[in-house]
């Protein structure tokens with residue numbers, strides 16, 4: 001028998017018991033819907049994190065002070081961690097494949113202007129920062145032509161900070177006081193949004209020398225290195241590490257590539273997604289058991305019919321396929337309903353909570369359908385085998 | 400042709416052997432009309448099941464149309480059964496959820512007949528049994544006689560060489576039974592071998608030959624018109640030829 005005929009025959013049997021067919025489909029549908037919904041949440045989170053990272057470019061690496069051991073806290077073990085300095089950063093320019101080096105001090109301070117004050121993060125860095133971090137300046141310049149060893153390049157404000165301080169008024173060219181230092185606003189940034197809950201629009205940028213002065217330190221929080229992707233991150237990591245080891249006499253720093261960081265997050269989220277999908281999978285399993293039960297009962301009820309079909313010339317294999325088709329159709333229809341339900345629920349959730357990153361890829365639908373049909377085939381295997389093994393005469397005698 | 404040589408069908412029940420067939424040797428020629436009579440439990444249905452390839456002999460040889468079939472595997476057996484044998488049962492055995500048309504199509508479904516041809520042939524077969532207008536009706540909407548005629552259409556739609564009918568009129572009143580018998584005989588006149596198991600003397604008398612079974616053995620053979628009563632036929636046992 002051809003597949004279409006098997007399916008048509010299966011449908012005649014399923015239609016005979018509409019309620020119980022629908023109920024066992026529902027079991028599969030709920031399972032598939034749960035997997036779709038939970039996976040789209042997990043995939044959404046992964047996609048969200050990936051997007052967060054890549055908005056800063058993917059050929060970026062970060063050097064931070066302290067050695068990050070498996071369970072270590074940077075800078076707190078080993079005692080004598082040496083600072084990362086501006087000279088360290090300059091030395092990294094020698095490394096092959098390095099394009100830009102961005103030394104940065106991250107601090108917090110009050111930014112005051114026009115009688116208002118706001119506590120924000122202050123990033124002390126160099127003019128190369130926007131290119132490396134993929135930020136753009138809406139107005140003015142970003143600490144242009146600054147000599148990092150000498151202050152005097154003014155301040156650049158994030159758009160939100162500028163708005164909070166100056167309202168609709170013009171921040172550009174105005175004077176602000178940042179952690180006590182009086183600076184002229186030489187640039188306003190384009191909006192960039194948040195990066196993992198850190199609001200990049202609500203920060204102030206000053207040149208490195210100013211930062212050292214206001215925070216009273218010559219220690220860098222981090223050095224960001226943008227490298228030539230043609231050279232490859234491993235080679236650049238090795239070069240950066242070698243230069244710093246030479247300067248520090250030991251490995252008291254950590255180099256993290258953007259890719260490695262992304263990979264870590266991704267691995268964690270993938271595990272979470274898989275776990276969550278597995279929980280959905282449990283309801284699919286319950287659905288499968290429902291299909292198995294219904295089909296087992298159906299074989300019992302239709303023993304006589306099976307005997308008759310054998311008398312009319314059906315082989316054991318044909319009987320096997322008749323029942324496998326029934327469970328596959330049952331589970332397939334359930335799966336289709338489940339996909340509709342899952343995507344519908346994801347859509348509704350997205351409408352209700354627009355900020356939620358959901359990702360329900362269309363390729364998933366085909367996979368979901370295939371998994372349902374496969375589930376049906378597996379669930380139907382035992383009843384179908386039972387049907388195929390029936391002795392025709394004994395089956396015919398059953399009533 | 401059907402050739403049975405010393406065919407046994409035995410069941411072992413709690414260590415004891417029960418022989419539903421105990422050494423049947425019989426030839427049934429192509430186009431013959433044979434009735435099978437005998438007391439209840441004498442092995443009539445078992446004989447028909449063996450001939451119809453639903454059951455296998457425990458012992459002995461069985462040739463159908465010149466081919467030894469005792470040791471065919473399930474797939475081959477099913478194919479021979481489908482193509483050469485038409486079964487008609489006392490209780491009709493129609494699939495309740497399928498209409499007459501689809502019931503008749505079933506053997507063709509297993510034979511891989513294309514859809515359009517299946518349709519056409521089922522309609523023709525139903526017309527032949529006088530049910531052209533009832534093709535869309537389910538068994539529950541048909542009378543007993545009509546059901547049996549659907550079953551006959553189904554049994555003959557693949558043009559089998561032999562029709563095996565186990566008490567085909569057992570559930571029918573005289574008129575309906577008459578109609579069914581006429582149909583079966585018409586097929587027989589067309590060249591199909593017909594074997595009918597029956598308790599009804601009138602049905603048996605219409606056959607060319609009557610086999611009398613007792614305890615799994617053929618104990619008498621007589622021409623249909625010679626048959627007076629089962630008791631007499633049993634009493635006048637003849638030794639195997």
Ligand SMILES: Nc1ncnc2c1ncn2[C@@H]1O[C@H](COP(=O)(O)OP(=O)(O)OP(=O)(O)O)[C@@H](O)[C@H]1O
Pocket residue numbers: 410412417418419437438439440441442443444445446
């Ligand atoms: N599966 C089985 N297990 C054990 N014994 C069986 C089985 N099938 C049939 N028999 C026995 O074989 C014998 C012949 O049975 P069969 O059905 O062929 O009789 P029959 O002549 O058709 O009787 P009836 O006229 O009542 O239909 C009976 O004694 C029956 O009990």
Ligand SMILES: [Mg+2]
Pocket residue numbers: 443444445565
């Ligand atoms: Mg019987």
